[in-house]
Amino acid sequence: MDKKAPPLPDLEAMTALMERVERAASDAPELAGMELEEVLRFIPGKRAIFAGTFAGTPAIARFYFEEARAYAKRDWDELQRTRTYMSEGPYQVNAPLYHLPDLGLIIMQRAAGQPMLEKIWKSEIDSRFNMMPGAVHWLRHYTRPMERRAPMRAASWLAKADKRMGKNTSARLRPLMQGVRAELQRLLPAMEGQTWRVSISHGDFHPNNLLVDGDTLVGIDTGGSAKLPIYKDMARFLTHMGRRGLHPSGEAQFGVDKGTFDLFAQAFELEAAEREVWLPFMIGIEALLRSETEDLNRSRLRRAQRFYEALVADLSAIKA
Numbered sequence: 427m428d429k430k431a432p433p434l435p436d437l438e439a440m441t442a443l444m445e446r447v448e449r450a451a452s453d454a455p456e457l458a459g460m461e462l463e464e465v466l467r468f469i470p471g472k473r474a475i476f477a478g479t480f481a482g483t484p485a486i487a488r489f490y491f492e493e494a495r496a497y498a499k500r501d502w503d504e505l506q507r508t509r510t511y512m513s514e515g516p517y518q519v520n521a522p523l524y525h526l527p528d529l530g531l532i533i534m535q536r537a538a539g540q541p542m543l544e545k546i547w548k549s550e551i552d553s554r555f556n557m558m559p560g561a562v563h564w565l566r567h568y569t570r571p572m573e574r575r576a577p578m579r580a581a582s583w584l585a586k587a588d589k590r591m592g593k594n595t596s597a598r599l600r601p602l603m604q605g606v607r608a609e610l611q612r613l614l615p616a617m618e619g620q621t622w623r624v625s626i627s628h629g630d631f632h633p634n635n636l637l638v639d640g641d642t643l644v645g646i647d648t649g650g651s652a653k654l655p656i657y658k659d660m661a662r663f664l665t666h667m668g669r670r671g672l673h674p675s676g677e678a679q680f681g682v683d684k685g686t687f688d689l690f691a692q693a694f695e696l697e698a699a700e701r702e703v704w705l706p707f708m709i710g711i712e713a714l715l716r717s718e719t720e721d722l723n724r725s726r727l728r729r730a731q732r733f734y735e736a737l738v739a740d741l742s743a744i745k746a
Contacts, residue, residue, distance in 0.1 A: 439468070439470040440465075440468065440474075443474060443489060446529060447529070450526065450528065450529045450531075454526055454529075456481075456524060456526075457526070459479075459480055459481040459482070460478065460479070460480045460481075460485070460487065460524075460533065461478045461479045461480075462476040462477075462478040462487060463476070463477055463478040463479070464476060464477040464478070466486070470491070471491055471492060472490075472491055472492050473488060473489060473490050473491060473492070473497075474488075474489045474491075475487070475488050475489075476488075476489075477536060480523050480524060480533045481523075483523065483535055483536075484535065484536035485523060485533050485534065485535060485536050486520065486533070486534050486535075486536050486646075487531065487532075487533045488501070488531070488532050488533075488534075489529065489530055489531050490530035490531075491530065494529070494530025495527050495528070495530060497530065498525065498526075498527060498530045498531060498532050499525075499527060501532055501648070502522060502525040502532045504626070504648060505519060505520065505521075505522040505532070505534060505648070506522055507626075508568065508648070509521060509522060511567075511571065512567065512568065512645075515642075516560065516563075516564075516641055516642055516643060517563065517564045517567040517568070517643055517645075518537075518642060518643070518644045518645070519568075519644065519645050519646075519648060520534040520535050520536075520537055520644065520646060520648075521534060521535040522534050522535075523535055537637050537639070537644035537646060538637070538639045538644075539637030539638050539639030539642070539643075539644055540637065540638050540639075541633070541634040541635075541636070541637060541638075542557060542561060542633040542634065542636040542637070542638050542643075543632070543633035543634040543666075543667075544634070545557065545638050546633060546672065546674065547672075554672075554674035555674040555675045555676075555685055555686075557638070557674070558674055558675070558683075558685065558686045558689055559689055560638075560643050561633065561636055561643065561663065561686075562686065562689040562690055562693045563693055564636060564643045564645055565628065565631055565659055565660070565663070565690075565693075566693045566694060568627075568628060568645065569625040569626070569627060569656055569659070570625075572625045572626040572653075573623055573624070573625040573656065574623070574624060574625070575621045575622070575623055575624070576621060576622070576623075576624045576653075577621055578617055578618075578619075578620045578621055578622045578655075580613075580614055580617040580618075580707060581614055581618075583655075583708070583711050584607075584610055584611065584614065584711065586711075586715070587607070587610075587711050587714035587715050588607075588714075590714065590715050590716075590717075591603055591607065591714045591715075591717070592717075593717075594717075594719045594720075595717040595718070595719065596717070596718050596719060596720050596722070596727055596730075597720070598727065598731060599717060599718060599727070599730060599731060599734060602731065602734035602735060602738060603713070603714055603717065603734065605734070605738040606710050606713050606714060606734060606737055606738055606741065607710075607714060609710065609738060609741035609742055609744075610707060610710045610711065610714075610741070612746065613703060613707055613741075613744065613746045615746070616703065616746035617703070617704070617707070620699075622655050622656075622657070622700070622704055623655065623656045623700075624653050624654060624655050624656065625653065625654070625656050626652065626653055627652065627653070627654040627656065627658060627659045628645060628648050628659050629648065629652060629654070629659070630647055630662065631645075631659035631660075631662050631663050632662055632663055632666035632667075633663065633666060633667065634666075635647045655704070655708060656694060657700065657704050657705045657707075657708040658708055658711075658712075660690045660694075660705060660708070661705065661708040661709045661711065661712040662712055663686070664680075664682035664683065664686060664687060664690075664709060664712075665681075665682060665709055665712040665713055665716075665733075667682065667683055667686070668680075668681045668682035668683065668709075668733045668737075669681075669713070669716075669718070669729065669730045669733045670726070670729055670730075671729030671732065671733070673685075674686065678736060679740060680706050680709050680736065680737050680740045680741065681709070681713075681732075681733040681734065681735075681736035681737035681740070682709060682733075682737075687705070690705070691705070702744065703744060703746060706740070706741060706744060709737065710737065710741055713733070713734065713737055718730040
């Protein structure tokens, strides 16, 4: 595993946040029932996420600093929407508990369970693929109600990747990323003027954002939800495993797990173009949007290198 400890929060920023909470508590007595016990993430100027309790219930508190009111409302509304059809059964999201717009705060129930990626690494190799159908169907359940067709903007996605590509990237990976980019550029003409499927999506769908609790899967960190091509979340999930050299089915395609790729294709009833071009294109986009840095260990960089090499090779075989 390559899990890194979260950076220590900025003490000055933490102090300022606590002072804001204390001031808000005088007008919002509900906050008296909130206890912040552990810092999960703290990004000054953007957001802070804590674990704790709210009115005695295990909870996650998320504070926003950047466009605080708008972002908190967006994520609160999305939790309210998805809980209407993902509060029971095998596919769920966190229960929303409290929203304080003036503080840019939302509080949600802290779900039980083990992060799926952690569970995969600790499982026997032969049993790892058994977890993939549940992950695939969680995403299908999440996106289905809002799915529609929209004009394809593949060039815009490539432009977005260009802005991110290369920042702090390991030197050994840069030529391979340029190879991925060249293949995506080659595919653009075949995608112009078409429509593809979009939906309100998770936004950061990967195995550590799914908690496994027996037969129940709870999707967490849905704050990035927006209308995106349905292939984006699939690609995020696949590349998150692929760049770590994790192939639960034992087979690879486009540098990612072929068995899970096929499960997505079946669950979302992907047409030929979606399966053969659009999902691979989005896997390439994900490969460029996120990259490995030199401070990662050599094993992780070797696995990433194999991922990019396989991705370039399979993208180059697409006839467009």
